Amino acid sequence: MRKLIAIVVVALAVASPALAEESIRVFDAWARATILASRPGAAYLTIESAAEDRLLGVTMPVAGQVMIHAVEKDGDISRMKHIETLELPAGERVTLAPGGMHLMLMGLQDKLSEGTTFPMTLSFENAGEITVEVSVLGIAAEGPREAAE
Amino acid sequence: MISTKTTQLRRIRFSLWILVAAAVLALGGAYFVRTIGVREPPSVTVGEAAIRSEFSLIDHNGNRVTEADFLGRWQLVFFGFTHCPDVCPTTLAYMANVLDRFGGEVERVAPIFITVDPSRDTPEVMAEYVQAFHPKLVGLTGSEAEVAAAAQSFRVYYEKMEEETAPDGYLMAHSGHIYLMTPEGRFEDVFREGEQSAEEMAADVLARMNGKQ
Numbered sequence: 001m002r003k004l005i006a007i008v009v010v011a012l013a014v015a016s017p018a019l020a021e022e023s024i025r026v027f028d029a030w031a032r033a034t035i036l037a038s039r040p041g042a043a044y045l046t047i048e049s050a051a052e053d054r055l056l057g058v059t060m061p062v063a064g065q066v067m068i069h070a071v072e073k074d075g076d077i078s079r080m081k082h083i084e085t086l087e088l089p090a091g092e093r094v095t096l097a098p099g100g101m102h103l104m105l106m107g108l109q110d111k112l113s114e115g116t117t118f119p120m121t122l123s124f125e126n127a128g129e130i131t132v133e134v135s136v137l138g139i140a141a142e143g144p145r146e147a148a149e
Numbered sequence: 150m151i152s153t154k155t156t157q158l159r160r161i162r163f164s165l166w167i168l169v170a171a172a173v174l175a176l177g178g179a180y181f182v183r184t185i186g187v188r189e190p191p192s193v194t195v196g197e198a199a200i201r202s203e204f205s206l207i208d209h210n211g212n213r214v215t216e217a218d219f220l221g222r223w224q225l226v227f228f229g230f231t232h233c234p235d236v237c238p239t240t241l242a243y244m245a246n247v248l249d250r251f252g253g254e255v256e257r258v259a260p261i262f263i264t265v266d267p268s269r270d271t272p273e274v275m276a277e278y279v280q281a282f283h284p285k286l287v288g289l290t291g292s293e294a295e296v297a298a299a300a301q302s303f304r305v306y307y308e309k310m311e312e313e314t315a316p317d318g319y320l321m322a323h324s325g326h327i328y329l330m331t332p333e334g335r336f337e338d339v340f341r342e343g344e345q346s347a348e349e350m351a352a353d354v355l356a357r358m359n360g361k362q
Binding site (some may be wrong): 042099102104 | 231236281282310
């Protein structure tokens with residue numbers, strides 16, 4: 001039974017998209033379509049690192065600058081907080097999702113159009129650089145899983 | 150023998166006193182925490198009298214409007230800004246989703262998006278922005294003073310935060326609530342995206358609309 005579970009785990013790991021680096025999995029990378037190119041966009045993803053690591057920065061050809069933002073809730077006020085690096089505890093999934101942590105995409109070359117994709121490169125302290133494709137979903141999207149359902 | 154017993158009794162008495170002291174400390178501590186230490190978060194529903202729909206602003210077609218233009222319809226009001234990458238589009242998309250669930254009743258609702266960043270959110274920007282979310286959505290902007298007055302009447306808090314790396318060097322912080330106002334412009338309730346599904350919010354609002362006919 002244990003062997004079977006191990007096989008299933010390995011199979012899942014192999015089958016998972018964006019397996020660019022053995023120790024780090026990046027999945028469900030998506031961005032919300034933007035209305036105006038002059039306004040920042042937002043991208044979301046889930047990262048799981050087998051070993052402790054740290055996300056140092058994100059770049060993409062479609063944006064001039066990418067910032068990691070956390071949202072701090074102070075009573076009913078939301079403040080976005082720029083965080084320099086994102087800690088990735090070993091074996092834990094870190095999810096960036098609407099209403100919470102997100103990547104703020106600034107200096108967009110053009111507005112992000114639904115149905116398109118663009119590459120995004122994540123730089124990790126230990127794992128190095130990983131490039132994944134980001135899907136642009138509709139303005140009302142809440143995530144790729146919801147869209148698939 | 151006697152002395153040992155006395156010592157034992159003393160020990161028991163001592164232990165009992167420690168228990169009493171611990172109990173007193175625990176109770177006192179709990180009382181202290183409840184009364185002073187932990188303050189309840191400020192209540193969202195401040196009361197009907199405090200929150201009013203009162204404003205004079207410019208809509209996304211460039212026309213001056215006041216609360217009087219929306220009376221007779223239930224108003225869903227959200228304050229945000231177009232440079233907001235996450236909470237605002239998420240909330241406006243949610244509002245659009247709620248509106249789509251009203252069916253024909255949507256005619257009795259006025260969804261309003263008021264910017265807290267009027268220097269960058271001109272009527273032209275607002276027009277392009279709101280139309281992307283829902284054809285019924287009305288975008289309102291104005292002078293800094295007019296927007297501040299509108300936010301004040303809704304008891305909405307917002308602030309400009311200096312942030313070197315952000316576009317134009319600042320971000321806005323704001324409360325993410327959707328206000329439901331009655332056709333008379335009185336406060337009914339607040340909703341927040343993520344706290345209930347669009348179906349649930351639509352059903353809740355419709356029930357109030359129909360209950361108050």
